[in-house]
Amino acid sequence: xxxxxxxPGAGKSTVLAAAKNTGYIMKNYGDLxxxxxxxxxxxxxRDELRKMDTATQKKVQSAVGDELSKMTGKVILDTHCSxxxxxxxxxxxxxxxxxxxxxxxxxxxxxxxxxxLARRKADTTRxxxxxxxxxxxxxxxxxxxxxxxxxxxxxxxxxxxNRQGKLEEAQQKFLSLLK
Numbered sequence: 001x002x003x004x005x006x007x008p009g010a011g012k013s014t015v016l017a018a019a020k021n022t023g024y025i026m027k028n029y030g031d032l033x034x035x036x037x038x039x040x041x042x043x044x045x046r047d048e049l050r051k052m053d054t055a056t057q058k059k060v061q062s063a064v065g066d067e068l069s070k071m072t073g074k075v076i077l078d079t080h081c082s083x084x085x086x087x088x089x090x091x092x093x094x095x096x097x098x099x100x101x102x103x104x105x106x107x108x109x110x111x112x113x114x115x116x117l118a119r120r121k122a123d124t125t126r127x128x129x130x131x132x133x134x135x136x137x138x139x140x141x142x143x144x145x146x147x148x149x150x151x152x153x154x155x156x157x158x159x160x161x162n163r164q165g166k167l168e169e170a171q172q173k174f175l176s177l178l179k
Contacts, residue, residue: 001068001101002177003155005081005092005146006109007138008128009119011162011170012078015109018171019076022178027071029079029092032064047126050083057083057090065097081108081142081149084129089141093149103155105177108146109170110139111162118164 002024006012016026034046037060042052052060068077080092111119113135120128129135143159150157158177162170 001071001075001077001103002105002107003077003079003093003103003149004107004109004174005079005142006162007116007135007142008080008126009116009123009135010109010111011119011167012109014167015160015162015170015174016076016078018175019178022175024074024076024178025071027068027075027077029064029077032067033060036060036063036067047128050085054085054087054090057085058094058096061094061097065100068097069100081145082138084134084138089138089145091145091148093145095152098149098152101153103149103153106146106149106153106155106157107174107177108142108157108159109162109174110142110159111164113139115164 004012004016019026030046030049033049034043037043037049037052042056042060043049082089082092113132116135117130117132120130146157160170160173
């Protein structure tokens with residue numbers, strides 16, 4: 001499994017689009033979280049996930065870990081490194097989840113905070129923070145969490161910059177990791 005993370009607006013899904021015909025199974029962690037949380041009556045909209053109480057977050061994350069651990073073959077997991085909640089940052093990949101998975105690589109997609117802010121403002125389909133200082137802080141938290149995930153799994157950590165106008169470069173760097 002290759003786990004690809006980043007802030008909302010960093011361009012994870014856009015970079016991952018290059019891997020569609022590589023034989024990897026693409027899974028989105030947020031989709032799995034939403035599916036489970038909505039079935040259990042915790043949320044009605046995907047952007048409510050990060051506002052669930054911590055105990056509920058952990059239970060749903062554990063259920064997602066169970067689902068992911070059953071997967072076989074080459075998997076790319078699109079997720080968030082950390083979740084900014086009203087109570088602080090939660091790990092997107094807590095140890096209880098990581099311990100169920102065999103992780104080959106950890107990839108953090110990032111971009112300058114100003115570019116992320118512009119992308120978030122342009123995406124009217126989602127409800128996301130638009131405070132530049134919070135974006136910078138969240139990016140710093142993600143880098144720390146990435147290092148911790150690498151230490152816990154033994155998987156190498158890679159950071160790919162997805163700067164405006166440099167999408168193909170970011171996609172090529174990602175594709176090179178699949179070999």
